[in-house]
Amino acid sequence: MSFDLSSPEALRRGLSGHGYIVDDALAMSVYLALRMQRPLFVEGAPGVGKTMLARVLADALGVELVRLQCHEGLDLAQAAYEWNYPRQLLELQARGGDAASLYREDMLLRRPLLQAIDASRTQAPVLLIDEIDRADEEFESFLLELLAEFQITIPELGTIRAIKRPIVIVTSNRTRDVHDALKRRCLYHWIDYPTAATELAIVRARVPQLADRLAAQVVAFVQRVRREDLAKVPGIAESVDWAEAIALLDLPALAAPAVKATLGLLFKYHDDLDRIRASLEPLLAEAV
Amino acid sequence: MTDPATDVVGFGRALRDAGIGVGLDQLASFATALPLIAIADRREVYCAARTTLVTRREDLVVFDEVFARWFGGDEPASSPRKMPHAPRHDRGFVATSLGAYMAERAAASDPEALIPEAAKAASALERLQSKDFAACSDAERDAIARALATLELSVTRRRSLRRVTARRGRELDLAQAVRQAARRDGTVLVLPRRARKWKRRPLVVLADISGSMELYTRLVLQFLHALSRQHPTEVFVFGTRLTRITPQLALRDLDAALARAAAEIVDYAGGTRIGACLHAFGRRHAGRVVRRGAVVLVISDGLDTGAPEALAREIRSLQGRCYRLVWLNPLLGGAGYQPIAGGMAAALPYVDDFLPVRDLRSLEALAHHLAAIPRRRGARSGGKLS
Numbered sequence: 128m129s130f131d132l133s134s135p136e137a138l139r140r141g142l143s144g145h146g147y148i149v150d151d152a153l154a155m156s157v158y159l160a161l162r163m164q165r166p167l168f169v170e171g172a173p174g175v176g177k178t179m180l181a182r183v184l185a186d187a188l189g190v191e192l193v194r195l196q197c198h199e200g201l202d203l204a205q206a207a208y209e210w211n212y213p214r215q216l217l218e219l220q221a222r223g224g225d226a227a228s229l230y231r232e233d234m235l236l237r238r239p240l241l242q243a244i245d246a247s248r249t250q251a252p253v254l255l256i257d258e259i260d261r262a263d264e265e266f267e268s269f270l271l272e273l274l275a276e277f278q279i280t281i282p283e284l285g286t287i288r289a290i291k292r293p294i295v296i297v298t299s300n301r302t303r304d305v306h307d308a309l310k311r312r313c314l315y316h317w318i319d320y321p322t323a324a325t326e327l328a329i330v331r332a333r334v335p336q337l338a339d340r341l342a343a344q345v346v347a348f349v350q351r352v353r354r355e356d357l358a359k360v361p362g363i364a365e366s367v368d369w370a371e372a373i374a375l376l377d378l379p380a381l382a383a384p385a386v387k388a389t390l391g392l393l394f395k396y397h398d399d400l401d402r403i404r405a406s407l408e409p410l411l412a413e414a415v
Numbered sequence: 416m417t418d419p420a421t422d423v424v425g426f427g428r429a430l431r432d433a434g435i436g437v438g439l440d441q442l443a444s445f446a447t448a449l450p451l452i453a454i455a456d457r458r459e460v461y462c463a464a465r466t467t468l469v470t471r472r473e474d475l476v477v478f479d480e481v482f483a484r485w486f487g488g489d490e491p492a493s494s495p496r497k498m499p500h501a502p503r504h505d506r507g508f509v510a511t512s513l514g515a516y517m518a519e520r521a522a523a524s525d526p527e528a529l530i531p532e533a534a535k536a537a538s539a540l541e542r543l544q545s546k547d548f549a550a551c552s553d554a555e556r557d558a559i560a561r562a563l564a565t566l567e568l569s570v571t572r573r574r575s576l577r578r579v580t581a582r583r584g585r586e587l588d589l590a591q592a593v594r595q596a597a598r599r600d601g602t603v604l605v606l607p608r609r610a611r612k613w614k615r616r617p618l619v620v621l622a623d624i625s626g627s628m629e630l631y632t633r634l635v636l637q638f639l640h641a642l643s644r645q646h647p648t649e650v651f652v653f654g655t656r657l658t659r660i661t662p663q664l665a666l667r668d669l670d671a672a673l674a675r676a677a678a679e680i681v682d683y684a685g686g687t688r689i690g691a692c693l694h695a696f697g698r699r700h701a702g703r704v705v706r707r708g709a710v711v712l713v714i715s716d717g718l719d720t721g722a723p724e725a726l727a728r729e730i731r732s733l734q735g736r737c738y739r740l741v742w743l744n745p746l747l748g749g750a751g752y753q754p755i756a757g758g759m760a761a762a763l764p765y766v767d768d769f770l771p772v773r774d775l776r777s778l779e780a781l782a783h784h785l786a787a788i789p790r791r792r793g794a795r796s797g798g799k800l801s
Contacts, residue, residue: 159452163447
């Protein structure tokens with residue numbers, strides 16, 4: 128399928144056709160990342176749609192999504208490649224020691240990063256490096272080569288370079304600061320919580336079965352509670368979940384009992400739940 | 416006159432002057448982006464410049480101002496927002512004026528003032544071992560500061576999830592096994608092992624700088640200064656409000672950083688709001704800095720103007736998040752002091768180690784203590800009077 132990349136606005140429309148609503152600033156960042164073939168570093172609070180961006184992009188472009196979920200202790204063997212040691216040992220014992228010939232391409236186990244730059248691909252995939260802030264600093268320095276040159280150097284084998292550059296999206300929840308060297312190899316975008324208008328568009332695109340009036344009330348309430356002092360502010364993911372639940376309840380309008388019963392979809396901390404429950408009536412009156 | 420939209424180098428210089436570290440590679444990216452966008456559309460130029468030139472959220476506010484100045488026009492460059500954002504996502508940096516920010520960044524190269532003078536210090540230090548900091552003269556405090564700079568300090572470790580080759584370990588190191596076998600005609604003689612690597616625990620310091628506490632905090636921070644150079648350390652100071660001074664400590668000398676912070680966040684009539692400041696810490700910073708088994712050090716006399724229950728609630732939640740919560744109190748060990756009243760008494764059940772900080776000897780004890788925190792979590796003491 129074809130996807131119009133002629134301008135940021137065309138890209139914005141293309142993404143919204145796939146149910147992903149972006150503002151013009153994010154559209155520009157994605158547009159430039161695609162046109163300039165640069166990785167895009169997306170930072171923001173959990174649940175503002177960072178991972179979703181990569182998924183929708185792969186979907187819209189009709190290419191594969193290769194995903195690497197980061198975690199502490201993530202190393203090369205899990206992220207890029209590993210030698211098939213059992214096979215190497217078997218071969219050594221079958222035909223005696225010959226170290227050099229052991230490190231061949233067919234002995235290589237390809238992990239996500241290597242898969243993404245595989246030369247045999249006809250179409251570059253979207254590579255999602257998710258939650259880089261969970262990985263440790265050692266892993267970041269390894270990524271530098273990949274993000275700058277789209278290549279991975281394997282000491283025993285040589286350098287493997289992408290023929291078609293993958294579209295790289297790196298996300299961070301900002302639980303720690305990622306090194307500047309890594310960010311400077313990327314385009315950078317900070318995703319904020321959406322404006323009321325954007326959020327309404329998102330809810331209506333994702334939960335079309337919800338009546339217009341209820342959708343507006345759901346969004347107004349979420350926007351209102353985001354201004355409260357909370358341990359975890361609900362993201363877009365939470366407001367969409369909540370909107371789905373409200374749609375299932377089939378109400379004429381948003382009312383306190385239904386809201387009270389479904390608050391668990393918006394708030395994931397006990398203290399937050401208590402706080403909102405205690406002042407639910409005025410909050411609701413203000414929003415609806 | 417050159418067109419501002421195409422004078423990429425000039426704009427880069429303006430950003431650098433304002434303290435945003437823009438590299439040549441980033442300017443090149445911006446220049447590459449220009450032919451791809453509608454250059455007459457100011458909003459498009461703004462979005463393209465922002466995504467290619469900024470790498471930190473904190474820089475966005477300053478970037479917006481520099482952009483508006485450089486490209487002219489009255490309307491604000493950033494997107495027109497109708498809804499205000501969640502308060503904690505704005506308050507932090509909107510309050511910072513451009514001038515203050517620039518001064519902060521520009522002062523990065525201020526020289527360090529401490530000059531070691533070891534010769535005379537030794538005998539004088541003997542005397543100073545147990546002299547209360549508050550009773551010391553300025554010269555004596557200088558001597559103490561110099562002595563502190565030479566102390567060896569380390570914080571206890573934890574096992575990370577990263578693996579390294581080890582003599583004894585639970586897992587096989589097959590990569591090693593293949594390499595060794597290849598040298599021995601395919602024979603495996605020993606099975607190399609891997610184990611989880613030990614890493615230092617991050618240290619988070621929350622220090623009271625109101626009134627008399629400023630003196631003790633200064634000395635403890637001096638004491639931690641050498642440590643923070645090779646160890647992940649985050650420092651926050653509080654009075655009536657809380658502020659993070661980690662970046663300032665990395666750049667310039669401690670006295671200047673503390674004086675600035677004090678001018679900003681200590682309201683001499685307002686008293687110390689420990690509970691409120693810890694609450695702000697929990698909301699705005701804890702998720703980012705209290706991670707991976709951090710040791711948290713609170714330095715305060717516990718004289719809180721807020722409600723004791725509020726302080727207890729904050730300390731309890733802080734203790735739940737960290738590996739070890741250490742509270743340093745200069746009043747402890749003083750004549751007749753008992754932590755039985757108000758905030759301190761309420762907080763004590765949730766404190767793992769309650770230690771004095773009065774004199775050089777107590778700091779040495781602290782150094783010993785930080786290194787000796789058990790590597791594995793055992794029963795946490797809670798309110799033990801050491």
